[in-house]
Amino acid sequence: MSAFFTLVFPLAFLSIVSAVVGNETTGAGVPVAQFLVAPFAVFGVAEATFVMLATDTAGLRERGVLMRLRGTPVPVWTALAARMAAMALVSVAATALLTGVGAGFYGVDVVWRKIPALLLTLAVGIACFSALGLALVAVTRTVLVVQTLTQGLLIPLAFISDVFIVGADLPVWLDRIGSALPLRHFARAMAQTFDPTGGGYGFRPGDLLVMVAWGLLGAILALWRFGWMPRGARPAHATTTPVEAGPAPAVPGLRTIEAGRPTATALLSGQVRYALTSQWRDPLSVFFAVIFPVLLLGLFPVVFGAGEVHGLTAAQYLLPGMTAYAIAVAGYVNMPEDVAQARGRGVLKRLLGGPLALRWYLAGRICTVLVVSALSTVLLCAVAVLFLDVRIDVARLPALAVVLVLGVACFASIGLAAVAVLRSAASLVPVTLGTLLPLSFVSDIFMVGDAPMPGWLAAVGNLFPLKHLSAALLAATSPAGPDPGFAVGHLMVVAAWTAVGLLVVRLRGLYRG
Secondary structure, eight states: OOOOOIIIIIHHHHHHHHHHHOOOOOOOOBBBBTTTHHHHHHHHIIIIIIIIIHHHHHHHHHHHHHHTTTTSOOOOOHHHHHHHHHHHHHHHHHHHHHHHHHHHSSSOOOOGGGGHHHHHHHHHHHHHHHHHHHHHHOOOHHHHHHHHHHHHHHHHHHHHTTTSTOOOOOOOHHHHHHHSHHHHHHHHHHHHHHHHSOSOOOOOHHHHHHHHHHHHHHHHHHHHHEEEEEEEOOOOOOOOOOOOOOOOOOOOOOOOOOOOOOOHHHHHHHHHHHHHHHHHTTTTHHHHIIIIHHHHHHEEEEESSSSTTTTEEEHHHHHHHHHHHHHHIIIIIHHHHHHHHHHTHHHHHHHHTSOOOOOOOHHHHHHHHHHHHHHHHHHHHHHHHHHHHOOOOGGGHHHHHHHHHHHHHHHHHHHHHHHHOOSSSSTTHHHHHHHHHHHHHHHTTTTOOOOOOHHHHHHHHHHHHHHHHHHHHHHSSSOSSSSSSSSHHHHHHHHHHHHHHHHHHHHOOOOOO
């Protein structure tokens, strides 16, 4: 995951955006890619230092590693310093990789006189976001909270900080938020070092001072509040009380053998409750499947303005795309990760010798995907109708419900197929998320303008189900029309991919681990 978000994702982002918008030359004869390397490098550095360093450090503390190090000859600070140095090397590697690919394939020029400014800006940015990441670890309790807050802060801020969108005409209040935080200053300082048209040596003292101030604030907070002991753990008792022998506790939703075989309803409801409980205890999964699409739906029209996209308002066009993205995250990323981790712990094999069949275990997780996707859909539609002036034809709500169920079945089956093909849970998320994000750009999910997409990219999008699910949702959420909102052709493609996923699961099986 670290390698994907710090190295692969910025590089893929550079390639896709360059292909979508076209690597045209500006009026000064500079290719567009010249101005894309710096912001994507900033995102890679922030992912490595603010997200990955904080998550790794919180994990070490939660597992008790930092506490145990205090009883060894190794100074504890060396563990943190080593991880900070590692993330610094990863940040430099991400910047060098982006620059090399940009120079080799997209005509990006290295402005040699600005290399000292580039190195200084990179060093200040690494120090600043490393300190902020450790400060966040110091004021939080668990690794899940750290992971959710870092990703939940970084990605939305990237849209208003000249990282994902450079030079956007933001509302005053949103522009002030971006100007007050260090990410925009890092992006602008880095952009200056890649700008071949400007004179001088590329130093931006004002932006560097802002980053230094934020870094000092983070370092002070980290030193003041940082703790080496695991937080949130129950204290050990000096004495223990023997537990009297008695009957084993009952499993929720099941009846004992003496009472008879449990009903299908009891089996399914018990597994759904179990899967939902597991889902709600993972705030990062909830954030990306429920909160993140709603944030993008509200943020994109503000950033891009109130213009039209393919003849529709920005919000009307984005609603089905964000709904499709939420379904794909829940069914193709989150649920397969849970199943793969359960397989790694031996849960799926133990089901072979127990009273609970695998089909009920999987049915509970697929129903959970449906519940989460339905919740995301309701929230997205409510925000769109109440705040973004989107109109939804009530007569097409049955079509929306059908598309939702078929979409969940499609991406859940493809996600399970990925579990069946891949052996390791650690390799699953980089594959699923690493394919979903690029496909989101070529499937009209993430808005990149009203210009037509290159033919080969459009063909790639038409091959996979994400674009067809979005198109079916668009038909079901469009304003009133003569048809009931069923895009039969697109739904047939979604159904075909569902059959392919189920076939792979049938042939490969899920017990391999």
